[in-house]
Amino acid sequence: MGEVAVMHSEPLQFECNDRKLITEKDVHNLPSNEERMHGEKSSQSPDHKKINDLRERGYMEYGCQHYRRRCHIRAPCCNEIxxxxxxxxxxKNSIDIDQKHRHDIxxxxxxxxxxxLCETEQEVQQNCINCGVCMGKYFCGTCKLFDDDVSKQQYHCSGCGICRTGGSENFFHCYKCGCCYSTLLKTVTLAWEEQCIKIV
Known part of the structure; x- marks a missing residue:
């Protein structure tokens, strides 16, 4: 994989309405991406609207075959990007790699x-500290997951300890067997806990 140039530039400032300078601090004071995902209304000034447009730059234009996202990750195991x-x-698990060096992240x-967008390396967070762009409309700080394609209805299951797809309202976690199941299964099974024991 080709190398990615990493820059550590000064925080950007954006001029709005030809009068006011808006910095990255203002960007992070905007309503959250989660609020906008769920269509929650918020009153935004013209300056905030302009910053919001800046935050949305590159939406669905970056990523790989697995995720649409606006960031790369630095692997803690091998320090590669x-x-x-x-x-x-x-x-890292390719047949071209010596077996003793193969590993998962x-x-x-x-x-x-x-x-x-700006190639600034930074700690894991949803919005870039330099240019303010949202690096993933779906963001999980636990799994370090970024994804702009929210049609998957991603959610984090604390029981499983991972992010899943399909919408949290459509699944429930069974703490007896440690798995997630469709809520349809729970509604048609009157004694779910008893059934769960039988399944296990």
């Missing part, structure tokens, strides 16, 4: 990401 954990695992240990 990849588009996502799947890209890392495919590259410990995804929960990822600490650094690189913005795809």
């Amino acid at each position: 990849f588009d996502c954990r799947h890209c890392h695992n495919e590259a 410990p995804r929960h240990q990822v600490k650094q990401v690189i913005c795809s």
